[in-house]
Amino acid sequence: MTGTGDAVLLAGLAAAQGGVVLTAQAPAGGWKRGRLNRRFRAEGWTQLRAGVWAEPGRGVDPMALLWANQLAHPHLVVSHTAAAVPHDIETRAQRVEFTGPPQGRTDVRGGVLHRLPLGADETTTVGGLRVTTVVRTMADLLRAGPRDDALAAVESAVSRRSSRYGGGERRRAPLTTLGEIARALERGSALRGTATAREWLALADPKAGSPAETIARLRMHDAGLHPESQVLLTTPMSRRGVPGLLPPGAGAGGGDRKPCGMPPGRWGAQGVCENAEVLEAPLGPAGRTMEVWEEVSQWWKSRRSRSRTSGVTFPEAISRPSI
Known part of the structure; x- marks a missing residue:
């Protein structure tokens, strides 16, 4: 157990399993379990649970725990927020979650x-892990809640988004549709939480561009406001951009409100919709968006337009939503 060949074999096994190795795999490699355990301790491997070790330098992170638990119990399936990650779906929280048989x-x-x-x-394999499919994952999140977390993930799944893989330079296509998620809910209609899940799914907007936009829109919905997502507008000072959300019918100053023609949330190098006609100050997306919002806010205040249902002005409703 001290040869270079053994070290290479262990490194290769760990690389294929998320940096995790079982001592139960020792016989297949021609090793004895006891000697393998002693080697792991001597070389600084981290014991995640009985008989499960993470390679040196690998922290006890959620991905390591997913591998450790599934290797120890192959019948468990990665699910809920944990399944969203390998599917490249944005979530507000990431937990180590599995689905297993009702009995056991x-x-x-x-x-x-x-x-x-x-x-x-309802299961598939992604990156070597057995996980629930995209539609089953979304149905599980909707049934489990909370609402805002579930809808942030659902809207990520049904829209084009920047991929967490490839350094954020690549955009992935939508992974499913609201109709497919609805059918997944009906398939498990007897499961607890399905009735509420249907109501929450009805609030989903496939045009949402980010989890932050999802949460802001839901806050406005709770206040009795129902904004449109990803609307191209021209502000009173002739700036054009997509600030993310716009109250129904509020074409600022009679500005252009034609669809952007780009995927939801798509911004050019200067922070505005890539097919907008006016590209002015070389600001990043955040700075550009704030400038557009300031102008829309000032215009809206000048109109003194108040919500008929809640008495909350539009700028008040969207100011610094809790993300």
């Missing part, structure tokens, strides 16, 4: 086990 005594180290029925066609 399996324990999950450092995470949560949901005991739910799963069909054979």
Whole structure:
């Protein structure tokens, strides 16, 4: 167990399993479990649970725990927020979560086990891990809640978004549709939380450009306002951009409100919709968006337009939403 060949084999096994190795895999490599355990301790491997080790330098992060638990219990399926990550879906929180058979005594180290029925066609393999499919993952999140977290993930799944893979330079296509998620909910209509999940799904907007926009729109919805997403507008000072949300019918100063023609949330190098006619100050997306919002806010205040249902002005409703 001291040869270079053994080290290479262990490194290769760990690389194929998210940096995690089981001592139960020792016989397949021609090793003895006891000697392998001693080697792991001597070389600085981290024990994640009995018989499960993470390679040196690998922290006890959520991905390591997903691998550790699934290697120890292959019947467990990565699900909920944990399944959203390998599917490249944005979430407001990331937890170590699995779905397992309704009956059983399996324990999950450092995470949560949901005991739910799963069909054979509701699982897939991504990056070596067995995970719930995109539509099943979205249905699970809607049933489990909370609402804002679930809808942030749903709207990410049904729209074009920047990928977390490739350094954020690549945009991925929509992964599913609202109709497919609705059918997944109906398939599990007997499961707890389905009635509420249907109501929340009705609030989803596939044009939302980011989790922050999703939360801002939901805050406005709760205040009795119902904004439109990703509307191209021209402000009273002739700036053109997509600030993300716009109150219904509020074409600022009679400005251009034609669709942007680009994927939701798509910004050019100067922070405005890439097919906008006016590209002025070389500001990043955040600075440009704030300038547009300031002008829209000032214009809206000058109109003194108040919500008919809640008495809350539009600028007040959108100011610094809790993300």
